[in-house]
Amino acid sequence: MKKRHRVVIVGAGFGGLSVVKGLKGALVDVTVIDQRNHHLFQPLLYQVATASLAPSEIAWPIRSMLRNRRDITTVLATVIGVDMAGQAVLLADGDRVPYDTLVLATGARHGYFGHDEWEAFAPGLKTIEDATAIRGHILAAFEEAEREQDPARQQALLTFAIVGAGPTGVELAGTIADLAHDTLPCDFRAIDTRRTRVLLVEAGPTVLNGYPAKLSTYAEHALGKLGVEISLGAPVTQIEEGAITFGEHRVEARTIIWAAGVRASSAAEWLGVAADRNGRMIVEPDLSVPGHRAVFALGDTVAISAPDGSAVPGIAPAAKQEGAYVAKAIRRRLAGYAGQTPFRYRHQGSLAQIGKRKAIADFGWIKLRGAPAWWLWGLAHIYFLVSVRARLGVVLNWLWIYTRNQRAARLITRPAREAALD
Template identity: 60%
Template sequence: MAHRVVIVGGGFGGLRAAQALEGAPVEITLIDRRNHHLFQPLLYQVATAALATSEIAWPIRHILRRRRDVTTILATVTGIDAKRREVLLEDGSTVTYDNLIIATGARHAYFGQDAWEAHAPGLKTLEDATTIRRKLLLAFEAAEREPDPEKRQALLTFAIIGAGPTGVEMAGAIMELAQEALKGQFRRANPDRARVVLIEAGPKVLGNFREELSEYALGALRRRGVEVVLSRPVTGIDADGLTYGDTRLDTETIIWAAGVQASPAAQWLGVEADKAGRVKVNPDLTVPGHPEIFVVGDTAAMTRPDGKPVPGIGDAAKQAGKHAAKVIRARLAGNTEPLPFRYGHKGDLATIGRRAAVIDFGWIRLTGWLAWWVWGIAHIYFLIDLKNRLYVAMSWLWIYLSGQRSSRLITQGDADKREPIKEVTEGVD
């Protein structure tokens, strides 16, 4: 019987592990609760109507269609029996493994305030992105029908909590959506009156970037009209708005970009985890006491040789997935020497809207329109296939030249219902 490798998660880490095992004497089973691989760095562009869902996600089966050694299963994992070497699925069935790679990613964390999630959705999945896009577009529609000026302004106020790359990119994109894409399309709800408020508990935006790049991003946001609030943690969120410090902000659209929590992999395995729930792995990314199990990406608490944590970005997950495959290959070839994971950081990138971005490759740092073009080229390069690269490039070029965003449709629920604000299901492209 061939060596059985089970990969849980079809994101950056899991997919890269499957690709790196091509040609190895193994049978691979890849399990994911969704049927698609998602390019998460561009989720905010779906949420702000710049891109369609199909432009940043691809069916896993399609990606791996030529791999006869890979079986893809659409299922939800509910646990792991490490003694029996079985992955437990929601229907009660199991999948047996010789090696297991866990790449289940992370979700947003609300720092113990889970009730906030109902009013402040995060951005990790396509469902999250279409939900936020729907909320954004419906806010303008509701404001058009609202006769009370104060309530109308509350509808046109958008709050983003967390000023990391996701929060900064979302803030710039929402402001451009209001000021450019929707300009002249409303009579009562003037999009020019839209307020975008970016709230950060720390002292600066893009906290992991160099000081000069953080300062540039702050200036670029404010020049675009984004209100940036620093060193003021949010203390309350409800259906009518939020509170930070002693300040109350009335808004019906709040987006959470402040923290993440790992999947329950540590609980499945009964092993030690850090505060974010990430499994504390060995230097070779295996689980202590279980050399046959690897944990990669946002699910793992990985460290660099200098002891600093590996950032939770897509490239880190890819490198970890590739390393797990390398160790499995080495063991199958009879090499049992320790192979510690060494992460190579390629740089930090963030965009603040059309014609503005910050890039730090270590050896060179860029800001402004040139950084925006480099940022765009880098992201297009990492998309899965040529069709998507062309579609995204054309969409961005159109937005760059015209300011217009094409994915702005809102669908209703049942056709016989006539409540355009309440009876809204999922936005489509």
């Protein structure tokens, strides 16, 4: 009996699961390896960090998602390398997982532009653990400010700085402003949470760089109406315990959140292949690794250009398209076809929320802003959630926030003394 082709997929994010979906019915045995037991809907991760949604509403167990696929084995483990000669994935516990075809969809982590020491004071947002920790920082800051007698220290507790004005930074800033100005004022007695300062610090000249100028300008004005203070052209030069320095300003802020950059996983180092300055692997036009035809890489792990020469963005739709392409490439190889046309990214549009009632949407042929874009943003995100239960839960939470200004997920899940950024 002929041995079935073994496909190993490292990473159960959007890209990895797109490969899994594309291989359904193929004569292959698939092993999915991830260091966490859940798939995460990252576009809504900031809503967990700002107490709008619970973790269970945007994350689902991988085993449960794949339970009807008898061709799939799920492994909860940390990958530390790849034995290219022996065609095996190396795990932290010493085990080896052999492969005939390997797909690396290992994502990215926070990138601090050579200042990794800043991470201790300015956490980023990539995992559920990050989101719940940041939620604890934010909520504990208000609790400590309620008891603080010194005006300067109290203001530092009520100052929140977000570094980076991309979609994540803009969405965080707007939602924290909503939380402080609409949700919390009636809950505290000694402080007026409407005195909260929300700073959005961006080294570039605009917010939401890459969006059309009119939408970027609209987003800037909308954030200003929410009370967000925006500093453009102000690169961060120092982040320390309880303070941030940007441009010519030093501001005391007990909560600082990093949304300015990412760095790819260590996949390029595992293989010993070329990578760009952000650690993203340089791959062939068919997403295979140069010199290693049996290995594919996709998503935030790689650097690849769109048909117009621009870089393919590190967003969920791009990873899903790449995953579908890789699955098709594997099927073609197994069927004996020699080659495949290069991967071509098709941009399906960009969306960003600004507070709880406004957003912007850019689909090229149509551009929306304000409430219509917000409704479209909500419908799009609900549609891509995995389960009906998750969709219902998110809709109910959003309606409650929209109509009552209340957020049900305001839980500090660690002791307050550990949750503050001090």
